Amino acid sequence: MKLSYLLAALGAATLTTLAGAQNGSDNCTTPDAIAGQGSFSFDSTLATTGPEGQSEPLCFAFGSNAVDSDVWFNWTADATGIASISTCASLLDTKIAGYPAGGCPVVAGTAIACNDDSCGVQSAIDFACTTGTAYLLQIGSFPGNVGGTGTIDIVIASSATNDDCGGAVAIAGQGTFAFSQLGASGGLEGQNEALCLFFGLSSIDNDIWYAWTPSLAGMAVISTCTASVDTKIAAHAGSGCPTPGTSIACNDDSCGLQSEVQFSVSAGSTYTLQIGTFPGSSGGAGNMEITVSPPAGNDSCALATAIAGQGVFPFDQTGSTTGADGQAETACYFFGGSMIDNDVWYDWTADASGTVAINTCTSFVDTKLAIYPGAGCPVAGSAIGCNEDSCGLQSQVFATVVAGSVYSIQVGTFPGATAGSGNLDISITGSLQADDCATPDVIAGQGTFAYNSTMATTGLEGQAEVSCYFFGSAVIDNDVWFSWTADATGQASVSTCLGAALDTKLAVYPGVGCPLDGSSLACNDDGCGLQSEVLLNVVTGTSYLLQVGNFPGTAGGAASFDILITGPVEPGTPFCFCDAVIAPCTNPGTAGNGCGNGSDPAGANLTATGNADVGADTLVFSATGLAPSQPGLYFQGINAVNGGIGIVFGDGLRCAGGDVRRLGVAFADPAGSSSTAGFASTISAKGGVSLGDLKHYQLWYRSPVGSPCGALFNLSNGYTIQW
Template sequence: GATAELAFDEALKAAGLTRNDIAYTAASTATVTVDTCTGFVDTKLAAYDGSCGGAILDCNDDTCGLQSTISFPATAGNVYMLRVGSFPGAAGGADVFNVTEGGGGGGGPQNDDCANAEVIAGQGSFNYDNTSATTDGSGDILCDAFGTQDIENDVWYEWTADDNGTATVETCNGAGGDTKIAAYDAGCGSTMLACNDDTCGLASQIMFPVTNGTVYLLRIGSFPGAAGGAGFFDISIDGGGGGCVDSVYCSSLPNSTGATASINWSGSCIVADNNFTLDMGGGPANQPGLFIYGANQASIPFGNGVLCISAPILRLNPPVFMDGAGTASKVVDLANPPSQTGLITAGSQWNFAMWLRDPAAGAAGYTFTDGLSVDFQ
C-alpha cells in the first residue's frame, strides 16, 4: 500500500511528556509497518490493540541506526494506538514517521502478507526468510500439533506446479528454525490441503496431489513461540517430470553448517526435452562448488565428506557459487556433454553430486553433497 508520512513533535518532552500517542485506523486488512528510519531522533515505537491500555502488538528501539521499526497485523476499520517516543534519556525533536500498509514496508519481508505472495514455479530449492515476518494466516484443524493449530511468522508463495502427481514440500534440508508449513488450494482463504510441524527433527514436510499448470498457495512459518530465520525449502513432484525414477543412493557427512548438503533435480528427465536442472541446498553460504556426474556409484570417504561417484567422473563446468542460504542450481545441456563418454541418452542411468568448498570446517576444506541417481527417458 501507499506510505503515509505523519509529522510528530517530541519537543513536548520539555513540558514533561516523552511521547505522542496517535489513534490510527487501518485502511485495509494487511500488515502495518511503522518506522522512523528517514528521521534523526533516537526513537522508540510501540503499537497497541485498540485504545489506551490495549494489548501491546509490537515494540522496537533501534532497527535502522537509532531509529525504529514495528510491524503488526491489522484489520480494515480497526483502531490501533501508536506510541511514538524517545529512548529513555535521549533528546526529542520534530521529525516524521512512516506508516505503510501491505507488507514489505520498512520491516517485514515483501511476501509477509498472503495478498503479496511471492510467485514461484517448478521444482527445486527456494529461499525464505521469516525473521521479521508477522502472522496473517488463521489456524486450521489440519495444523493441530502440540496443542496449537496456528503457524506464526508466516511468509507466502504462489507456486505453479510443472507436473502431475504428488508434490512434496519440505524444510528438512534447509530449515532456518523450528518450522511449520502448509499448502492451500488456490488463493488466500482457500481450502488447506496439507499442514505439518515436525517430520524431520524440528523441520517440516507436506505432501499433496497437484496438477500441471495449477497454482497453489504455500505458507512457510514457525511453530508458535519459536523464532523465525532464513533458510530454504525444497519442492519435488513424484521424482520429476515424465514419471522418471530417481534415488538418493548415498549420503555424505554434515558440513560446517551442521547440515548435510543435499542434491535434487527439476525440469524434465526426458532427454528430448533438454530441460534438466540440478539443484543443491544445505551448503556453506557464498562458497564455490562444482557439479559432477558419472555412470558408477560409490561411497568413498573423501575430504570432509563422502564421494558418491567413482571414476570416470565428468565435471559440469564452470563452477557455481552458493548463495547466502547455501543453495545453487545448474542447467545441464543434455545435448552438449563435457565429453562424448558422458552423453546422456534415453534409457541410461547417471549419478550426480556436487563438490563444494567448505573452509569453515577446517581439515580438507571441501566436502560433497549426497549422491543422486536419475534414470533418463
C-alpha cells in the first residue's frame, strides 16, 4: 500500500497559528464552526460516541467502521482546491471523516473521505472543496481508545489547470513536454479500465489530461521514465473525456516506478493522455517524452516474413504495433495477461520432423513468443506453444513439428516493454515419448525417479486446472507424464525439492490416460523455493497420473522427483510466505509465516485443525505471532493473489482475494494468539462454502507497535482449503 498526503508535501509544520478556541461539539446537530486554513484545537476527553457516522463503508479499518469519542466541526473552505485535513501533529490514536454539510450523517454512505492510520496512529484525509462551501468534520478515536486533546491542521492546494479531462491541454508532435500534477485530484473518468489493472488496482490518482495530435503515423511511445514521480499513465482514442472501456494503452511500472505506453497512431488524429500516479502516491512534476516510429514491414500477421529451416534469423520490432491477432491465447497467459505487444510475424517452414526449439535468449529485448499451425493470421486459441521468460527476460518455446509444414511465429514483447531488435534461434531435435499424457512412462512404489524435460513441449491437457492456478496462471510448461502405482496406503508426498534446480510445477490426477478437465487431485508450484511438492491420500495398488513440468515461461531440464508415503494430511495447505525477496520493509518472517511485525519479528502463522467438510464442519483457524491484545480480521477469498505470492499490503502481503468474505474479528491474547474457536457460526456457513469449493484464508491484524513500514497493520501467511 502506498500512502501519501499533500499536507506533508506542503510542510504542515509552517502552520503554527491556532485559529480559535473551538474544541469540537459532542453532538453533530450543533457542530463548532471553523473556517479557513490553519491549526484548530479539539478536545474529545469527555466526548461520547454518537450513533451518526458509525457505519460508513469508507471508514472500515481493522474490522470496524466505528469512530469512537467523536467531536464535530462545521468547516467552511476559504479557497477552491484539494483540502488536506490531518491530526498528524497530535498524540492520540485518531480516526477522522469528512461529510457534506447540511445536518448529521444519518444515512450510511455519505462520507466523502475517512481515514484511521495515515501518519503513525494519527489520521489524514483529502477531498475536493469549493470556496464558501461548508463541510462536516468528525474527529474521533480508533474503536476502544480514549479521547483526548489535539489539533487538526487544514491546508488547501489549488487544482491543476488540466485536472479535468474536459479541460485537457492541447499538445502536438514529438518531443519533451513538462507536466505538473500538484493540486490535481482523481476524477471519475479512466478509473476502471481493464488495461490499467496493476497490483490489484485499476485507478489512477492525481491525474491530469492532454489532447495530443501526432504529426506522423506509426508506433507512439509515451514515457515518464525521466521523472521522479511514481506515475501511472493511460491513452484513450479521440478527444474529450473517455468512455469507460476505451483505453488503448495503460502502464504503471515500465522503468522503475515510472511508466511507458506504446500504441499505434495516425497522423492528424487526436488521442487523450491521462498522466497520473499509482494509487496512494503523491503527485509531482516531471517530463513526458513522446516519440513516433514508422511500423515494421512484418507488423501484421497477414504480411508475415517467410523463413525456412534451422538457424539464426534476425528480427526488428522497431515501430511495430500491437495487432488484434494472438492477444488472448490461454497458453500465453503469464503474469496476469495474455497480450503480446509490439509483435512481428514470420511464416516458418520446418525442414525436419521432431521438437522445435525457438528462442530469443541471445537478445536483450524483454520478449514474448508464440507459435501457431499454418501460415498467415492464426485462429484464436490455436497456439501450440507460447513463452514469456525462459532465459532471463527472453523467451523459448517448444512444439512438435512436421517436415514441410508451415507454422506462424509471433515475436513480440512483454506487455508494456519496449520494442527492439535481436535474433531468433531455431533448432529441431527428436520427439520425447513421455511428452504426451497418452504415452506416459510407467513407474511404481516409492523412491527417486529421474526425468528430462529439456525438449518437452507444452501439451493441451492439464493446462486449465483451478488447483494449479499460481501467480496468475494455471499452465504447466514443458510437461512430462508418469503413470505411477502406489505401493502403500496413506499420505503421499511427490516432490522435486531435492532433485531439481529447475523452477518446477507438479500435478496429480486419478487413474491412467490423459486427464479430464478439473480432475486434478493436487497441484503445486513453489512448495520449497522454486521447486514443488504435492500431498495427497493414496491407496495401495491404485494408479495415478503425474504431470511434472515447469512454471510458465521457465526452461525444462534434467532433474528428479521423490515419492514418499506416510500418514494423513492436515485439512489444508499453507501458502504465501514472506521471505526476504518479497518482504516490503526488510521484515521477512520465519519460514512458513507472514511478514515480521514489531511485536514478533518471526511474523504471524496461520494454521487450521478439524474437518473441512461442509456437512460436518469442525474447522478452526488459529494464529500465533500477533501483536498482543490487538484485533484481527479472519477473511476468506476465492483467489490466491498474484498466483499465491501475494502483493504488498501495509507491513505484510495480501494473499487471499476475490469475493472476500469477512469471517469475524478476534482479539489476540497477551501472548499474541487468536483463533476462530469462539465464532458463532462454522467457517463454511460464514463463508457460504459449497462442496468442492477451493477457498483461501488469511488474518489481517492490527500491529501499532514498532510497525516496520509504518502502516500499523500486517497479515499472516495464507491457507488454502479444498472443501
